[in-house]
Amino acid sequence: MSDNSSSSLRTPIVAVLGHVDHGKTSLLDKIRGSAVSEGEAGAITQHIGATAVPLETVSEMAGDLVKVEDFDLPGLLFIDTPGHHSFSTLRSRGGALADIAILVVDVNDGFQPQTEEAIDILRRTGTPFVVAANKADTTPGWNPNPDSPIKPSYDGQSDNARKRLDENLYRIIGELSDAGFSADLYWRVQNFQRNIGVIPVSALTGEGVPDLLAVLMGLSQRFMKEEMEIDVGGPGKGTVLEVKEERGFGSTLDVVVYDGIIREGDTIVVGGKDEPIVTEIRALLQPRPNAEIRVEKRFDRVEEVGAAAGVKIAAPDLDDAIAGAPVRVVRDQPLADVIEAVESELAEIEVETEDN
Numbered sequence: 499m500s501d502n503s504s505s506s507l508r509t510p511i512v513a514v515l516g517h518v519d520h521g522k523t524s525l526l527d528k529i530r531g532s533a534v535s536e537g538e539a540g541a542i543t544q545h546i547g548a549t550a551v552p553l554e555t556v557s558e559m560a561g562d563l564v565k566v567e568d569f570d571l572p573g574l575l576f577i578d579t580p581g582h583h584s585f586s587t588l589r590s591r592g593g594a595l596a597d598i599a600i601l602v603v604d605v606n607d608g609f610q611p612q613t614e615e616a617i618d619i620l621r622r623t624g625t626p627f628v629v630a631a632n633k634a635d636t637t638p639g640w641n642p643n644p645d646s647p648i649k650p651s652y653d654g655q656s657d658n659a660r661k662r663l664d665e666n667l668y669r670i671i672g673e674l675s676d677a678g679f680s681a682d683l684y685w686r687v688q689n690f691q692r693n694i695g696v697i698p699v700s701a702l703t704g705e706g707v708p709d710l711l712a713v714l715m716g717l718s719q720r721f722m723k724e725e726m727e728i729d730v731g732g733p734g735k736g737t738v739l740e741v742k743e744e745r746g747f748g749s750t751l752d753v754v755v756y757d758g759i760i761r762e763g764d765t766i767v768v769g770g771k772d773e774p775i776v777t778e779i780r781a782l783l784q785p786r787p788n789a790e791i792r793v794e795k796r797f798d799r800v801e802e803v804g805a806a807a808g809v810k811i812a813a814p815d816l817d818d819a820i821a822g823a824p825v826r827v828v829r830d831q832p833l834a835d836v837i838e839a840v841e842s843e844l845a846e847i848e849v850e851t852e853d854n
């Protein structure tokens with residue numbers, strides 16, 4: 499690479515899927531909450547639609563399981579809206595917008611209809627994933643070890659408690675096998691590309707969350723580093739999470755940017771109901787930290803954001819934009835080429851949706 503190359507590694511984008519009530523929201527809340535209670539300012543950054551957890555914070559939460567010096571990926575970006583509906587509408591270049599996923603399965607309930615649906619989507623999109631076998635703390639006789647890595651906690655349980663948890667875990671491993679995935683308890687997995695790691699966790703006590711973060715980081719670093727390589731100064735590329743009316747701004751787009759950089763004043767092309775929308779960014783907005791509900795101003799303006807990040811785009815003419823559609827910054831390439839790229843990507847998404 500030449501000296502003035504601006505290639506860099508971005509944060510992997512993580513999605514959380516699973517059956518209703520299996521603990522997706524609680525797990526995300528736990529990850530955000532533990533990160534914040536690690537104390538330091540900048541422990542996490544709340545984006546529009548996503549939460550960024552920098553490598554240093556991941557390491558603080560995961561202890562010995564994640565050593566900063568072993569990684570050069572900058573952290574993890576969690577999409578805040580869990581569920582496979584949002585996952586399957588969020589695409590990038592024909593693949594899934596998320597680079598990696600957490601499939602949450604209640605240890606007591608095992609696979610349920612939406613677990614099966616989520617598995618199908620993960621298979622179809624070829625998205626690497628880990629299974630969080632959640633609610634381990636509800637195992638009869640469980641002795642909780644808040645925020646601990648799961649292996650020492652598991653080893654320290656009574657034989658009875660461990661046996662009951664094992665029964666549930668092996669049932670899930672069997673269900674994964676029925677679905678065509680070879681899986682095992684994560685501490686037995688040698689090759690995470692070939693085998694799915696099952697991590698017992700509790701979104702309530704935080705047990706197993708260090709392990710979950712360690713496996714996400716490890717998987718991303720080992721198998722997805724090339725995909726995380728981006729041209730930091732290049733034209734921004736993103737996917738619309740949601741089209742939202744905001745007072746004072748009209749229709750806005752909540753977007754996850756997965757490549758390049760996006761700036762105030764940029765011309766963008768966005769997938770629309772009938773045809774691509776060409777417009778100019780009036781403002782880029784992030785949630786204002788600690789904004790009180792009744793405070794008038796909920797957003798801070800930022801001049802630019804680089805991948806991977808969530809951001810709100812305020813611009814004219816966004817009424818017909820659609821969730822899941824591509825967003826492209828027009829910088830050095832002809833406008834017609836960008837419009838064509840957006841059109842063909844949109845056509846691909848529509849075909850997929852009709853298939854479902």
Ligand code: GDP
Binds near residue numbers: 517522
């Ligand atoms: P979602 O529908 O998948 O987002 O599930 P929620 O996060 O809303 O959780 C559903 C219910 O399970 C809530 O009452 C949570 O408090 C509870 N729950 C989630 N995770 C755990 C856990 O690890 N342990 C226990 N005991 N309860 C949990």
